[in-house]
Amino acid sequence: MxxxxxxxxxxxxxxxxxxxxxxxxxxxxxxxxxxxxxxxxxxxxxxxxxxxxxxxxxxxxxxxxxxxxxxxxxxxxxxxxxxxxxFEADAMTKVGEALQVLADEHGELELERKESSVALHYRQKPELGDMAREAVHRAIEGNRDLHVMDGKMVLEVKVEGxxxxxxxxxxxxxxxxxxxxxxxxxxxxxxxxxxxxxxxxxxxxxxxxxxxxxxxxxxxxxxxxxxxxxxxxxxx
Ligand SMILES: [Mg+2]
The missing domain is CATH 3.40.50.1000 (HAD superfamily/HAD-like)
Incomplete structure (x- = not known):
């Protein structure tokens, strides 16, 4: 090289x-x-x-x-x-608002809202992972432009493509x-x-x-x- x-x-x-x-x-x-x-x-x-x-x-x-x-x-x-x-910002704003409710309920969850994506971190309490995963998939239901990346202790909603x-x-x-x-x-x-x-x-x-x-x-x-x-x- x-x-x-x-x-x-x-x-x-x-x-x-x-x-x-x-x-x-x-x-x-x-x-x-x-x-x-x-x-x-x-x-x-x-x-x-x-x-x-x-x-x-x-x-x-x-x-x-x-x-x-x-x-x-x-x-x-x-x-x-x-x-x-x-990217289109409106759909992501709605997902962010829905997941903000969940993050407010569970202090161990950390929501990271960005311009084009929303990331829900659960490494503070890994046992919340399944519940967080379900909520994230529910939040994007019906929106074909969005998808979920399952990372290391983080679920990230992103714009497709x-x-x-x-x-x-x-x-x-x-x-x-x-x-x-x-x-x-x-x-x-x-x-x-x-x-x-x-x-x-x-x-x-x-x-x-x-x-x-x-x-x-x-x-x-x-x-x-x-x-x-x-x-x-x-x-x-
Ligand atoms: Mg990395």
Whole structure:
């Protein structure tokens, strides 16, 4: 792999350890240093692909403002800084309101409302998972544009037809990503779309941690961090 790579990096579980509550993740200084190094080495062809809102990514990675496929690509900021949105917001607002009632009833459930999706986290009390799952499916009943992603201790309602794979492809059609070899790194089921897209483009896919995957390689978070740092440093 040479300077012609483009990096696509998931946030939670990949750049930071997963925390008991999503806002509690800690971004180590070496993560910012790594992203800075990669960005310099790859002429800006480094994008974050995450389920988090764009503003949250920016907060965590401040002072960096990177290209990002936030909300699984529904809110995508290109390398020029332009933000692209491609979804209907009304249906999602209604789902959010329905699940807010449930979250208010059960303090251990945490509802994360975004522009294009709603995530119900139950890692504080895993035994609420089945009940939460039922409620989420009830909330989207009859709406064909919405679907549920069953993640690690989280149920996420998303707009059909938006995923990290499409975000990766959109970046790959633009400068400075176009013509490079995509390298996708992630840890969760939502990253599988981007692994598939990277593989299809003749790229490299790296899964962090356990679980079935389409990725060609597997490592853990420290292993990825060390490899990526060596890659970034090799260019300086
Ligand atoms: Mg992740």
């Amino acid at each position: 040479t300077e012609s790579a483009a990096f696509f990096i998931d946030f939670d579980g990949t750049l930071v350890d997963i925390a008991a509550r999503p806002h509690l993740v800690h971004v180590e200084p070496q993560v910012l240093e790594l992203l800075r190094g990669l960005t310099a080495r790859l002429d800006g062809a480094v994008a974050i692909l995450t389920g988090r809102p764009l503003a949250t990514v920016d907060d965590f990675l401040s002072p960096l403002t990177l290209p990002a496929g936030a909300e699984h690509g529904a809110v995508r900021r290109d390398a020029e800084g332009a933000v692209h949105r491609d 938006l995923d990290k794979g499409l975000a990766l492809e959109a970046f790959m059609a633009e400068e400075p990503f176009a013509g490079r070899v995509p390298v996708m790194i992630g840890d969760d089921v939502t990253d599988e779309y981007a692994f598939a897209a990277a593989n299809k483009a003749g790229g490299i896919s790296i899964k962090i941690g356990e679980g079935d995957t389409l990725a060609h390689y597997r490592t853990d978070r420290p292993g990825f961090m060390a490899w990526a740092k060596a890659f970034a440093d090799a260019g300086s």
